[in-house]
Amino acid sequence: MKVLNARVEALLTTENPENFVTSRVPQIDLMYEGIPGDRHFGYTKLSNGRERMYPRGTEIRNRRQVSILSQEECDEAARRLGIKTIKPEWLGANMVISGFPSLSQLPSGSRILFPSGASLYCEGENFPCIYPGQIIQSYYEDIPKLPQRFVKEAYGLRGIVCSVEREGEIRPDSTIDIYVNLEWQGRNWVEGGTGCEVQ
């Protein structure tokens, strides 16, 4: 694994689990179920269109406990949409980091370690859906079709989702260690075969 650093700029949780939008908090105590009180808290969740191998609404293990945005990617998405800013609150993010401009490409299986020892496990890229775009639209009423454009323009810039690998306290203004999982490096799945091979 390769280790890189980044900085926690903000932590956020949903004040009301019914509501997608998050609010800034000074500290989070990560549990194996996720962020206490947050919309995505739980060992399990109900499957949706992101897990198409299951009938919609199937109870499965929850891998989307914590969502993380890169400040640099957020700025780039705002630039592409021609708006001044996209607030992480509007996207329902739980964390914003800086100094890691390709967060959305971080491979599954990478780890993010905090000064307390708490740790998140990267479960893969997040993908834009239409709800955050509707919230962005409400702040920029003069700009047309932001919900639809957000889904397209924010693709590859929407950050990652994580599960908790080790419990503990996390705070803003701290430095994190990102252990990049390179297991797939140099591998290539062989289409049409019955397995894959290392090239």
Next chain:
Amino acid sequence: MKVLNARVEALLTTENPENFVTSRVPQIDLMYEGIPGDRHFGYTKLSNGRERMYPRGTEIRNRRQVSILSQEECDEAARRLGIKTIKPEWLGANMVISGFPSLSQLPSGSRILFPSGASLYCEGENFPCIYPGQIIQSYYEDIPKLPQRFVKEAYGLRGIVCSVEREGEIRPDSTIDIYVNLEWQGRNWVEGGTGCEVQ
């Protein structure tokens, strides 16, 4: 995702959690904690040399609940060692499948779905350690240095470890659907950069 099929040949659990060796069972009821009664059952486990980002013995989420072997890979490992057979019991396996000769290369994030709807999530390749080699040695006393040779010769043939994504019953002699995670296909991490890029 690409979907392939394979066949469950055997299911096994540890009779005594103190003992590494597994025994065949006619059915397993998968729980989110893993296989009831098995050595690797639990939401959490203590970290070891496989998770070097944590001090040894740190409580972390358990991703090694279920270990799976490919019959074809087992046969190849036996051939390389010059012995007649390697029994999955000796390796502490929980499942043996056939018809999937490159199981050890299955990318993390792939899913294995059973007829009941139960599902396992691939957490990555297993790596040979010296204990199974010592057990193999006890069955082939005339062949020198099997523990050390097993670690080397079985590398890349040791199968995968999984966690339970959906609870349910699993049985031998059933067909499984393997949803191969291809998210990393065509990507390449940029060494020395602050992120990675899609090529």
